[in-house]
Amino acid sequence: MKKGDFPQHECGDSTNNHGGDAFVNGGFRNWNIKSRFSKHAGAVNSAHCEAEEKYNLFMQPKTSIRESFASNSGEFKVQYLARLTWSLKCIRYLLRQGLAFRGHDESKDSNNKGNFRELVQWLAGNFEEVNKVVLGNAPTGCQMIDHKIQKQLIGSCAHETTKLVIEELHDECFAILADESSDAYQQEQLALCLRFVNTTGQPVERFLGLVHVEDTTSLTLKEAIKSLLIKYQLPLSRVRGQGYDGASNMKGHINGLKKLIMDESPSAYYVHCFAHQLQLTLVAVAKENTDCAWFFGQLAYLLNVLGMSCKKIRMLRIAQAEYMIEALKLGEIESGQGLNQEMGLARPGDTHWGSHYKTVMHVMLLYPSIKKVLFKVGKECNGAEAIGAQTMLQVFQSFEFVFLLHMMNEIFGYTSDFCNALQRREQHIVNAMDLLEFTKAELDVLREDCGWKEFLGKVTSFCVKHKVKVVDMDGKYKPIQRSRKFFKDAINYHRFHADMFLGVIDRQLQELNNRFDEVNTELLRCMA
Structure with a gap:
């Protein structure tokens, strides 16, 4: 036998060469040096140890892991299948509820091992058939509760779910819904959903998957979408619709993702979510108008002053109950089932501008109670708490705050019905388009002279009722908590009518026309 026919491994040779003096003609000559044996054997993954392991398995084949699995009894396999089934049931429950595993x-x-292990332990403690095959009654190396096993089972569930989605789609056309997001490590990724009509004629939305992207440029996002669709054998030619947010890299007419998709599938029309468009319209109006930005800043400060402690919330409830009793005695409000319910000052959501309408409306209805609580806190408390209440009370009792409060309540009131209609699943698209036109018509009527006079009358009567000083519209404008240098020689009528009233309404109408363009509107009308 030649030297090259032997397996190559290191021996105890000082030169550390392969082969060494173990496989030369003279043989292994260093028998008298004990340390050379360990060097000759090497590490666990050395050629010597691998050869020794193969020899032992050849001489005693029943000791191998493969043979051990193959020789398992039928009872062991039944228990393993039952254990796997119960682990899968626990995982499916946690996945459906969106709960953490570990x-x-x-x-x-x-005392708390995490949702998955606690659920398995609860099942074992309440059902004898489960207890027989899991945890302590299972083999130490086959309990099916390790986090690596959990990940593998979750991956299997995701694979089977996606397989059913593709089978439900068949070979029909579909629309894609995509949005950018980030994971726990702040890495950019793209979430992709499919929207199609199933065999029963119902429109459904199904989550397809997440794709990690290096950046959020339109070309990168397009390649990510294309790769995910190709993975499930869904060509871009079958795409008949696109839905993204209002970012320029998504809806750009030149190099946006919308344009890149339409280059390969001309029938993939882009339609923005109408409810999201309306939210963006309200956000644009609220942030770009300085008076609206000031009002919402004061509203947030008011919620901080009153909503930071249980004591103040209780004071507000007591004040509102006393006001209701007095109003009922004077006949200012009516009593009846469902009327005069207890209200609070819930903090509006930053991404859900429909919730701002509820907050504004509650502030109007609780105005006398809030005023009473602010005065009480500013008088009885000490330090920063008292200063905050006193400062807020000055703003709260100003005509400017009351004016903007009524204006936001009016505008949000017109768009609230439209917002609720867009979020209804059973809403017909033609009715939604008609409601959009109706909302625009109402805002047009409000900005006319008759609408201004009626609105100003409401604000004035509210101020008289709650003892708020009404400003002279022909007098000079005096800002609240803002420097007069920015409003030199400004007249009240111009500030309240032109800058605030007409400025906000015109901006609202402009945003509605820009975001709900005629192309998408007519497309949806024709499809309906």
């Missing part, structure tokens, strides 16, 4: 401390003595 706990902070999953050790044996922990």
Whole structure:
């Protein structure tokens, strides 16, 4: 046998060459040096140890892991299948509820081992058939509760779910819905959903998957979408619709994602979510108008002053109950089932501008109670708490705050019905388009002279009722908590009528026309 026919491994040779003096004609000559044996054997993955392991398996084949699995009894396989089934059931429950799997401390003595292990333990403690095959009654190396096993089972569930989605789609056309997001490590990724009509004629939306992207340029996003669709054998030619947010890299007419998709599939029309468009319209109006920005800043400060402690919330409830009793005695409000319910000052959501209408409306209805609580806190408390209440009370009792409060309530009131209609699943698209036109018509009527006079009359009567000083429209404008240098020689009528009233309404109408363009509107009308 030649030297090259032997397996190559290191021996104890000082030159560390392969082969060495173990496989030369003279043989292994260093028998008298004991340390050379360990060097000759090498590490666990050395050629010597691998050869020794193969020899042992050849002489005793029943000791191998493969043979051990193959020789398992039928009862062991049944128990393994039952254990796997119960682990899958626990995982499906947690996935459906969107709950976390792992706990902070999953050790044996922990009081809370995480949702998955706690659920398995609860099932074992309440059902004998489960207890026979899981946890302590299962083999130490086959309990099916390790986090690596959980990930593998979750991946299997995701694969089977996606497979059913593709089968439900068949070979029909579909629309894509995509949005950018980030994971726990702040890495950019793209979420993709499919929207199509199933065999029963119902429009459905199905989540397809997440794709990690290096950046959020339109070309990168397009390649990510294309790769994910090709993975499930869904060509871009079958795309008949696109839905993204209002970012320029998504809806750009030249190099946007919308344009790149339409280059390969001309029938993939872009339609923005109408409810999201309306939210963006309200956000643009509220942030770009300085008076609206000031009002919402004061509203946030008011919520901080009154909503930071249970004591103040209780004071507000008591004040509102006393006001209701007095109003009922004077006949100012009516009593009846469902009327005069207790209200609070819930903080509006930053991404849900429909919730701002509820907050504004509650501030109007609770105005006398809030005024009473602010005065009480400013008088009885000390330090920063008292200063905050006193400062807020000055703004709260100003004509400017009351004017903007009524204006936001009016505008949000017109768009609230439209916003609620767009979020209804059973809403017909033609009715939604008609409601859009009706909202625009109402805003046009409001900005006319008759609408201004009627609105100013409401604000004035509210101020008289709650003892708020009404400003002279022909007098000079005096800003609240803002420097007069920015409003030199400004007249009240011009500030309240032109800058605030007409400025906000015109901006609202402009945003509605820009975001709900005629192309998408007519397209949806024709499809309906």
